[in-house]
Structures are given as structure tokens and as C-alpha cells.
Amino acid sequence: MDLSKINRKNLGVNIGIPLALLIIVGLLPLYGWDYGVTLFSNFLLYIILTVSWVIFSGVTGYISLATAAFYGLGIYAAAIYFPLNGHALPLIVIILIAAAVSFVVAFIVGAITLRLRGIYFAMFTFGLVLLVKEVIYYWEIVIQGTRGRMVALESNNAVFYYLLGICVIAMLVSYFIRRSKYGLALQSIGENEEAAAHIGVNVTMTKIVTFAISTAFMGAAGVIMATKNTYVDPGTAFDPMISFSPALMAIFGGTGNVWGPAIGAVFFSYVQELLQTGSLKDYYKLIFGAMLIGTILYLPTGLTGLIQKLWKRFKGEKSAPIRG
Amino acid sequence: MHLLEGEKLTINFGGLIAVNNVDFYVDEKEILGLIGPNGAGKTTLFNLISATFKPKSGTIRFKGKDITGMSTYKVCRLGIARTFQTVKTFSNMSVLSNVRLAALFGAPVKLSEAQATKDALELLEFVGLSKNVNSPARDLTLGNQKRLEVARALATRPELLLLDELMAGLTHTEVAEAMEDILQIRSEKGITIIMIEHVMKAIMNVCDRIIVLNYGKKIAEGTPAEIVNSPTVIEVYLGEQSNAGNK
Numbered sequence: 080m081d082l083s084k085i086n087r088k089n090l091g092v093n094i095g096i097p098l099a100l101l102i103i104v105g106l107l108p109l110y111g112w113d114y115g116v117t118l119f120s121n122f123l124l125y126i127i128l129t130v131s132w133v134i135f136s137g138v139t140g141y142i143s144l145a146t147a148a149f150y151g152l153g154i155y156a157a158a159i160y161f162p163l164n165g166h167a168l169p170l171i172v173i174i175l176i177a178a179a180v181s182f183v184v185a186f187i188v189g190a191i192t193l194r195l196r197g198i199y200f201a202m203f204t205f206g207l208v209l210l211v212k213e214v215i216y217y218w219e220i221v222i223q224g225t226r227g228r229m230v231a232l233e234s235n236n237a238v239f240y241y242l243l244g245i246c247v248i249a250m251l252v253s254y255f256i257r258r259s260k261y262g263l264a265l266q267s268i269g270e271n272e273e274a275a276a277h278i279g280v281n282v283t284m285t286k287i288v289t290f291a292i293s294t295a296f297m298g299a300a301g302v303i304m305a306t307k308n309t310y311v312d313p314g315t316a317f318d319p320m321i322s323f324s325p326a327l328m329a330i331f332g333g334t335g336n337v338w339g340p341a342i343g344a345v346f347f348s349y350v351q352e353l354l355q356t357g358s359l360k361d362y363y364k365l366i367f368g369a370m371l372i373g374t375i376l377y378l379p380t381g382l383t384g385l386i387q388k389l390w391k392r393f394k395g396e397k398s399a400p401i402r403g
Numbered sequence: 404m405h406l407l408e409g410e411k412l413t414i415n416f417g418g419l420i421a422v423n424n425v426d427f428y429v430d431e432k433e434i435l436g437l438i439g440p441n442g443a444g445k446t447t448l449f450n451l452i453s454a455t456f457k458p459k460s461g462t463i464r465f466k467g468k469d470i471t472g473m474s475t476y477k478v479c480r481l482g483i484a485r486t487f488q489t490v491k492t493f494s495n496m497s498v499l500s501n502v503r504l505a506a507l508f509g510a511p512v513k514l515s516e517a518q519a520t521k522d523a524l525e526l527l528e529f530v531g532l533s534k535n536v537n538s539p540a541r542d543l544t545l546g547n548q549k550r551l552e553v554a555r556a557l558a559t560r561p562e563l564l565l566l567d568e569l570m571a572g573l574t575h576t577e578v579a580e581a582m583e584d585i586l587q588i589r590s591e592k593g594i595t596i597i598m599i600e601h602v603m604k605a606i607m608n609v610c611d612r613i614i615v616l617n618y619g620k621k622i623a624e625g626t627p628a629e630i631v632n633s634p635t636v637i638e639v640y641l642g643e644q645s646n647a648g649n650k
Contacts, residue, residue: 260504260507260508260516263496263500263503263504263507264504264507264508266493266495266496267493267496267504270493270494270495270496271491271492271493273455273487273491274487274491274492274493275493276455276474276475276476276479277453277455277475277476277479277484277485278479278484278504278505278508278509278555278556278558278559279476279479279480279505279508279509279510279559280476280504280508280509281474281476281508282475282476
């Protein structure tokens with residue numbers, strides 16, 4: 080096996096293509112296509128949520144439905160520190176605060192719940208969304224005596240660039256975790272937790288820290304989206320669809336590599352956009368659901384898994400893709 | 404000082420006492436056999452030693468150090484490795500990754516990525532899986548998956564290796580090879596072994612000493628010759644017509 084050749088080829092794929100994509104997307108606001116900036120901001124948001132969800136859940140198989148809880152915490156960080164009237168902190172500081180709060184909350188929640196498995200973990204994490212939402216309702220109405228807040232507006236271009244920055248960092252973190260020995264350890268936890276512990280993997284700590292890292296990006300994304308939507312209340316901040324969408328997008332795109340979740344996110348958010356604005360808007364959730372069932376039944380490794388399989392078949396290799 | 408020593412180990416699952424007041428020890432470079440009928444508590448005893456479960460009472464000492472109640476991964480890093488009765492390979496990972504991972508996380512000293520790969524390749528050669536390095540673990544035959552589990556356990560550089568029914572489901576030829584491998588692990592690597600086994604030919608030929616469990620209790624202990632002639636053991640386990648030990 081000629082290792083140097085493979086490395087050089089991978090270098091082109093791993094650095095060249097992403098860099099070209101980044102430049103093309105990064106120059107988008109200069110084209111004067113306002114709808115495009117809004118559309119791509121939406122893509123970026125879902126890429127961030129999906130890629131960060133996959134960092135933990137995609138690899139270990141612990142399906143987290145807590146995305147909306149951390150995204151909502153981010154939104155509230157913006158509501159408090161970036162208000163329409165009054166003193167606002169710099170946005171970058173608020174992003175860091177939201178990421179840190181998400182990390183700490185996820186760390187504590189993870190320490191308590193990550194011994195739950197399968198459907199129990201999924202249900203608990205979904206319960207967390209409702210819990211945080213109710214706590215904030217209580218704090219708003221009973222303690223603050225308010226309901227709903229206004230957030231200062233950021234320009235579309237600024238929102239776009241902040242999201243692009245967070246997206247790039249999320250993808251880099253995802254890529255480096257996947258490539259590191261901890262990525263391998265996470266995968267072994269997903270395959271057989273007991274065996275992983277018996278070969279020296281600190282299963283509990285690996286799970287908790289990875290879960291916490293993944294949620295930091297969700298919190299950060301929430302801050303930016305609050306400055307785009309400007310009005311915040313717990314009902315909109317903790318929208319359950321924000322929990323379900325990344326899981327669905329990841330499954331559709333395939334969790335076996337870094338690109339799958341991103342492709343799934345772009346594809347689904349575009350379909351969502353088309354269905355919601357077109358003549359089929361009454362049926363959009365129905366069509367969405369049908370596509371998902373189809374994906375789970377016929378594309379268990381997602382879109383990228385299918386492409387890899389076809390590519391291997393085309394090249395005449397019979398073995399299915401390995402993830403290690 | 405014994406390498407590993409268990410004192411009055413007891414664990415129950417609800418009303419079932421799976422291991423009941425068991426004392427045992429294993430000395431350095433010894434091969435200890437653990438036999439007994441199904442449900443006698445053999446695997447549970449392994450689970451106590453390797454810290455899958457914490458005993459209700461009793462202590463376990465490894466090289467004189469009390470390891471009772473320690474986390475699983477720490478016990479592994481201290482030098483106790485195991486295989487599983489039903490294979491638990493990481494089936495979607497390559498054979499090499501399975502073993503490299505164990506070298507990276509389970510060794511008592513921190514290994515570099517290059518050293519871990521080197522260790523893994525050597526061990527795969529040792530167990531005879533050099534040809535399968537890049538295939539996913541799920542594509543291996545049962546016999547080869549068991550070899551992979553042994554290589555993975557050895558990659559953590561253990562001093563004590565626990566083999567849980569390594570030979571169950573293997574063909575005659577594979578059993579003979581496995582017996583040789585076990586002796587080689589001791590002679591070449593100086594590793595102490597405790598093995599649970601139902602294949603009597605193997606246990607009688609390989610082990611220095613045997614412990615017999617029944618309903619969670621130790622009912623006999625001794626050399627293979629003593630065990631095959633023990634009336635208690637014949638009654639509860641081997642049966643009247645036993646021809647255990649015959650080649």
C-alpha cells in the first residue's frame with residue numbers, strides 16, 4: 080500500500096475542496112443577492128446544529144433530543160445581554176457566554192443521565208427541553224414580571240458571517256475529534272460500551288465531555304438567531320422542531336463521515352424552504368415525515384453511505400465501508 | 404504475595420447469590436482453570452475481577468493493592484485484561500482499529516500513535532490475523548473474532564488475562580491451536596491466565612490448577628489430576644462416565 084500517495088490525495092479532498100467551498104460561500108454577501116444570504120444563513124444554522132449533534136449522538140448512538148434546550152439557552156443569553164433597549168455586550172462575548180453555559184449545563188445533565196440508554200436517554204433529553212422552557216417561563220412571568228423580550232437586530236450579513244464562523248469551527252472540531260484517538264473511543268462506545276470500558280476507555284468521562292462540547296455550538300447558534308428574529312419568548316426559543324430536525328438531517332445525510340450531516344442539513348432545510356413557501360405548504364410536514372421513513376427504511380447509512388457503497392461497487396470492491 | 408487474590412467474594416442479583424463467599428488466588432505465570440456447571444458463577448467471578456460489577460462483600464487484591472470497587476477502565480490499565488463469552492468486538496471497525504484502540508487506551512503507560520499501531524500489528528501477527536488487518540471485524544469467522552479479542556486484550560499489555568470460554572464453538576483444529584496459543588502467551592509474554600472453559604480436554608492439558616464452582620460456591624480446587632478424581636466434582640459436574648483428560 081502506497082501511503083504517501085493516499086495522504087496526498089486525501090489532502091486535496093480534505094483541505095482543497097472545503098477551502099474552495101468556504102471562499103465561494105464566504106463571498107455570498109458581495110453578490111447582492113439578499114434572498115441568498117438569508118437562505119444560506121438558514122443552511123448554516125442547520126449545518127451547525129446537525130454537525131454538532133453528530134459529534135456526540137451520531138457516533139455513540141445516544142440519541143439526544145436536547146438540541147432545542149441549548150439553542151434556547153443561547154437565544155436567552157442574547158435576550159439578556161443584547162437587548163433592544165439598554166446596554167448590550169459585544170456579540171462575540173455573548174456567544175462565548177452561551178457556549179460556556181451550554182457546556183456546563185450539558186456536563187451536569189450528562190453526568191446524571193448518560194447512564195441511561197436508548198429510548199430512555201432520548202426521552203430524558205427531550206424532557207430537558209420542556210424543563211428549561213418551564214423554568215424560564217417561571218422566571219420571566221413570576222420573577223421578572225415580563226413575557227417576551229426584544230433583542231437588538233443585527234444585519235443579515237453580520238448574522239451570516241457569525242454563523243459561517245461558528246459553522247467552520249464546529250466542522251473543524253468534528254473533523255479533529257473524529258480523527259483523534261478519542262473519535263475511535265467514541266465509536267467503540269457506540270459499538271459496545273462494555274468492551275470499550277474493558278480495554279481502558281474512560282467511558283463515562285468521554286461521553287460527558289463530548290456531549291458538553293457538542294452543545295456549546297448549539298448555544299452559540301442560538302445567540303445569533305435571536306439577533307435575526309429579534310422577538311424572543313420561551314415558546315419560540317424552545318421549539319421542539321429544533322431538537323428533531325438535526326437528528327433527522329443527520330440520519331438522512333449519514334453519520335459515517337464529516338460531510339454527511341452537512342449535506343443532510345442543506346438538503347432538508349432547502350426542501351423545508353421549498354415546501355413551506357410553495358403551493359404544497361399545507362402538506363410539508365407530511366412529505367417531510369414520508370421522506371424520513373423512507374430514509375430510515377432504505378438508506379440506513381444515509382445519503383453519503385449510499386454514495387460510498389455505489390462508489391466501492393463501481394471500483395469493484397465488495398466490502399461495505401468501514402468507519403474505523 | 405499472590406498476583407491476584409480474592410477474599411470472601413460475594414455478590415447477589417436480587418435473591419440469587421451468584422458468587423458466594425469465594426476465596427481464590429492466582430500466582431504469577433500460572434494458568435488457572437475455572438470450571439463448573441452453567442450458572443455456577445464463573446463469568447460473574449470474572450465480572451468481579453475485571454470490575455464490571457462491584458462485589459457486595461469481600462476484597463480483591465492485585466499485586467497486593469486493593470482494587471475492589473475501582474472503575475473498569477482503571478483496572479484494565481493496572482494490567483487485567485479479558486475476553487468475553489459472547490464475542491464483543493467492535494464490528495464496524497477494522498481489525499487493526501480494534502487492537503490499536505486497546506493499545507492507545509488500555510496500556511499502563513501512554514503509547515504514541517505509532518507505537519500503538521506497531522504493537523497492534525505485532526499482536527495481530529501473533530494471533531494469526533495479519534491477512535485480515537483492514538477488514539471490518541464483523542467479516543471475521545467466529546474463531547477469528549475470538550483471536551481478535553485475544554489480540555485486543557493483549558494490546559493493553561496485561562499481566563493477567565481472563566479468557567471466558569475461548570474455545571466454545573471452535574472446531575477441533577481451532578481448539579488445538581487455541582491451546583497452543585494460550586501456552587505461548589504465558590511462555591513468550593510471561594502473562595498469567597485464568598480461563599473459564601467447558602472443553603475438558605483443553606482445561607486438563609493446559610491448566611496448572613483448577614477451581615470448581617457450583618451454585619456460586621467453590622467446591623473443589625487442585626491439580627487437573629486431583630480434580631478428575633474428586634468424587635464431589637464427578638458427582639456435580641463431570642458425571643460418572645467421565646473420560647475427561649483422555650486425549
